[in-house]
Amino acid sequence: MTILKILNLNLYNYNNWDERKLKIIDFIQKNNPDIIALQEVRDDVQFNKKGYNQAKQLNSRLNYPYYAFSEVTDKRKERPERYDHYCIEGIAVLSKLPIIKIEKEKLKKHPKDIHNCGNLYVRVQAEKTIDFLVVHFSNSDLFSLLHLKETLKQIKSKKITPIIAGDFNMWDYQKLYNLIKKDYKSSRQYKEYISYPPKKWTLDYILIPKEFKFKSFKCTGKGLSDHRALIAEVNV
Numbered sequence: 001m002t003i004l005k006i007l008n009l010n011l012y013n014y015n016n017w018d019e020r021k022l023k024i025i026d027f028i029q030k031n032n033p034d035i036i037a038l039q040e041v042r043d044d045v046q047f048n049k050k051g052y053n054q055a056k057q058l059n060s061r062l063n064y065p066y067y068a069f070s071e072v073t074d075k076r077k078e079r080p081e082r083y084d085h086y087c088i089e090g091i092a093v094l095s096k097l098p099i100i101k102i103e104k105e106k107l108k109k110h111p112k113d114i115h116n117c118g119n120l121y122v123r124v125q126a127e128k129t130i131d132f133l134v135v136h137f138s139n140s141d142l143f144s145l146l147h148l149k150e151t152l153k154q155i156k157s158k159k160i161t162p163i164i165a166g167d168f169n170m171w172d173y174q175k176l177y178n179l180i181k182k183d184y185k186s187s188r189q190y191k192e193y194i195s196y197p198p199k200k201w202t203l204d205y206i207l208i209p210k211e212f213k214f215k216s217f218k219c220t221g222k223g224l225s226d227h228r229a230l231i232a233e234v235n236v
Contacts, residue, residue, distance in 0.1 A: 002126045003215060004234045007033035008165040008206060010136070011054050012225040013042040013089065021054075024224050025061045031231055035124065036094040037165040039136040041069065043088040055092035064094035066124075070104040072136065073116035090118075091134045091166070097124040103158075107150055113143045119151055121162065130236055131162035137169045144169040148179055163234065164207040167227065171201040180207055185214065187232060193219035195228045206232045 221229035
């Protein structure tokens with residue numbers, strides 16, 4: 001049986017990045033995960049050379065051999081009143097295991113929702129192939145619920161049951177649980193935790209197929225972001 005160590009973190013884009021970047025690198029090196037899922041990854045020419053996004057910056061020190069990035073939104077289109085320069089936000093995966101497939105999916109933008117959202121699917125090769133999905137749903141309990149429903153339909157159409165990690169932006173855990181309980185176990189079932197300390201909410205989750213098992217789980221990492229990191233060891 002393979003034990004897969006997963007780390008999830010919302011990077012909080014470029015807020016206080018120079019200080020946090022070193023803490024994040026040190027934190028990841030100490031925990032040594034196999035797969036890293038990242039949200040709010042910015043490629044912003046005010047802060048980096050075009051194309052050298054925050055995930056690549058971290059990986060210049062971490063040296064994970066496999067990388068995937070999905071552009072979720074162009075901030076100039078999403079918030080033109082604030083962004084007049086090239087600024088892309090997306091989600092990323094860093095992996096020690098070979099990534100043998102990458103798929104990027106857009107999620108529906110609902111009326112009155114200012115956010116563009118999408119999913120990043122990767123398939124990694126361990127002793128067996130493992131499907132993995134990174135999500136970052138809209139910053140609203142209603143729209144995030146709709147995005148979860150849409151994501152579960154995407155999964156069903158692909159005929160896969162991936163591990164899902166990310167910022168779900170769902171503080172009402174019961175709504176999440178009711179949708180995933182048939183096919184998934186959640187980190188929140190394994191252990192109660194607060195992943196977004198400013199509001200004392202749980203917004204970030206790792207979901208694993210029912211045939212998998214959590215070996216360990218923790219929500220930790222003070223000062224890395226406005227979110228806490230999730231770290232799970234999973235028997236797959």
